[in-house]
Amino acid sequence: MQFRLVIVEPHYQINIGYMARIAKNFGVNRLWIVNPKCRYNGKNAIKYSKHAHSLVENAKICGSIGEATRGFSVVGTTAIWQKAYSGMSNIYELSDFSKKFGSGKMNKMALVIGRDTTGLTSEEMSGCDAVVYIGASDSYPTLNISHALAILLYALKGNISKAAKEDFGGVYAGSSEIEMLLRLFDKFVESNGNIRKKDMVKRAFRHVVERSGPTKSEIATLLVAFGIKKNRNRKK
Amino acid sequence: MQFRLVIVEPHYQINIGYMARIAKNFGVNRLWIVNPKCRYNGKNAIKYSKHAHSLVENAKICGSIGEATRGFSVVGTTAIWQKAYSGMSNIYELSDFSKKFGSGKMNKMALVIGRDTTGLTSEEMSGCDAVVYIGASDSYPTLNISHALAILLYALKGNISKAAKEDFGGVYAGSSEIEMLLRLFDKFVESNGNIRKKDMVKRAFRHVVERSGPTKSEIATLLVAFGIKKNRNRKK
Numbered sequence: 001m002q003f004r005l006v007i008v009e010p011h012y013q014i015n016i017g018y019m020a021r022i023a024k025n026f027g028v029n030r031l032w033i034v035n036p037k038c039r040y041n042g043k044n045a046i047k048y049s050k051h052a053h054s055l056v057e058n059a060k061i062c063g064s065i066g067e068a069t070r071g072f073s074v075v076g077t078t079a080i081w082q083k084a085y086s087g088m089s090n091i092y093e094l095s096d097f098s099k100k101f102g103s104g105k106m107n108k109m110a111l112v113i114g115r116d117t118t119g120l121t122s123e124e125m126s127g128c129d130a131v132v133y134i135g136a137s138d139s140y141p142t143l144n145i146s147h148a149l150a151i152l153l154y155a156l157k158g159n160i161s162k163a164a165k166e167d168f169g170g171v172y173a174g175s176s177e178i179e180m181l182l183r184l185f186d187k188f189v190e191s192n193g194n195i196r197k198k199d200m201v202k203r204a205f206r207h208v209v210e211r212s213g214p215t216k217s218e219i220a221t222l223l224v225a226f227g228i229k230k231n232r233n234r235k236k
Numbered sequence: 237m238q239f240r241l242v243i244v245e246p247h248y249q250i251n252i253g254y255m256a257r258i259a260k261n262f263g264v265n266r267l268w269i270v271n272p273k274c275r276y277n278g279k280n281a282i283k284y285s286k287h288a289h290s291l292v293e294n295a296k297i298c299g300s301i302g303e304a305t306r307g308f309s310v311v312g313t314t315a316i317w318q319k320a321y322s323g324m325s326n327i328y329e330l331s332d333f334s335k336k337f338g339s340g341k342m343n344k345m346a347l348v349i350g351r352d353t354t355g356l357t358s359e360e361m362s363g364c365d366a367v368v369y370i371g372a373s374d375s376y377p378t379l380n381i382s383h384a385l386a387i388l389l390y391a392l393k394g395n396i397s398k399a400a401k402e403d404f405g406g407v408y409a410g411s412s413e414i415e416m417l418l419r420l421f422d423k424f425v426e427s428n429g430n431i432r433k434k435d436m437v438k439r440a441f442r443h444v445v446e447r448s449g450p451t452k453s454e455i456a457t458l459l460v461a462f463g464i465k466k467n468r469n470r471k472k
Contacts, residue, residue, distance in 0.1 A: 025372040095395050100449040135395030136261040143261050150383040151390040159331050159371030213336040
């Protein structure tokens with residue numbers, strides 16, 4: 001998926017800085033800013049961007065949302081979906097939206113982040129191909145704009161760490177490994193005269209192990225535990 | 237799920253403020269803070285918490301992680317999973333973790349947010365029942381702590397807006413509504429002598445409509461569009 005991040009009329013440098021940082025955290029290498037209302041590359045914007053200062057310094061400044069999004073599917077954002085909903089139908093709660101359109105299902109997506117003061121106008125939203133909002137608490141739904149962006153990027157881009165994908169591929173136990181442990185545990189229960197309600201015990205263990213989503217290493221550890229018990233019984 | 241948010245030794249008021257705000261955005265009504273390293277309820281903490289200032293004012297201050305998490309399953313967090321990985325097996329990328337344990341699958345979860353300077357120590361992580369990290373860019377994986385919290389709360393709690401759930405339940409079109417449109421479109425294509433590769437056109441329309449995840453209102457609108465065409469044909 002080609003992805004473009006478009007920020008509309010930001011008023012506060014701290015928000016630009018934080019948005020640049022979270023953008024770089026999720027592999028976005030450019031900010032497109034429509035009519036910034038503060039010095040977009042000022043001292044505080046740089047400060048809060050931390051290691052993403054180059055995104056602030058090299059931001060592409062545009063005169064309109066249309067100019068910033070040309071050739072892309074335009075996904076607007078709002079904290080207050082009621083504002084968009086009157087007369088609009090293409091508005092999605094973020095979890096629904098990312099299920100339908102996330103992880104590269106949309107070819108060229110421009111994510112449009114509204115003002116850090118008043119968001120996008122109803123008119124701007126009606127020009128978007130879709131509008132998303134985060135289903136936060138009804139009593140306090142308005143997130144800080146950079147925190148909303150963090151959630152949007154996570155929901156739309158997900159785990160982008162190549163290292164994490166490679167190194168953790170072999171961490172979780174498969175069902176055959178889990179079954180091996182459960183069979184061993186069953187034998188352990190069967191051979192133990194002190195346990196009365198054997199089936200109940202087996203079932204409880206199975207439920208706990210399966211719900212826990214165990215790692216290979218945890219299963220291996222437990223296999224040893226019950227293996228040792230078994231050997232001890234054999235020696236008697 | 238009973239949920240507890242535990243913040244370990246925060247050094248900056250701005251981070252406490254922002255964490256309080258995003259906590260309230262996701263329906264968390266209390267902060268548990270272990271050994272704050274700044275005036276946890278100072279001016280900037282209050283300022284950046286916005287409408288969540290009561291969480292800052294009423295934070296529960298504890299002397300240790302153990303005290304703050306007693307009786308809960310302890311889920312630690314880290315930006316640098318390599319730090320935890322040596323010798324540990326119960327570390328999960330957040331998307332994997334939330335699939336296994338999110339949305340109330342864990343009974344009593346204490347989410348432990350490490351220092352805004354150095355995170356949790358390896359020793360502290362080894363005392364956790366699980367450790368999660370966000371699979372961000374390998375070239376810049378370190379998120380600001382409050383932005384990490386935003387993503388964690390979204391991933392673990394999801395859409396918590398009751399209003400959104402109720403009002404949008406009926407928004408998206410079901411497969412029978414979509415099929416109705418596709419049948420109507422097929423008839424439209426069949427009755428139009430100007431269209432030559434009819435099957436190709438039908439297939440293209442089907443793919444576009446299905447991939448778009450249309451709303452009921454969009455389908456209704458399109459039904460009218462092709463319905464009118466049909467009526468016109470009839471009049472001839």
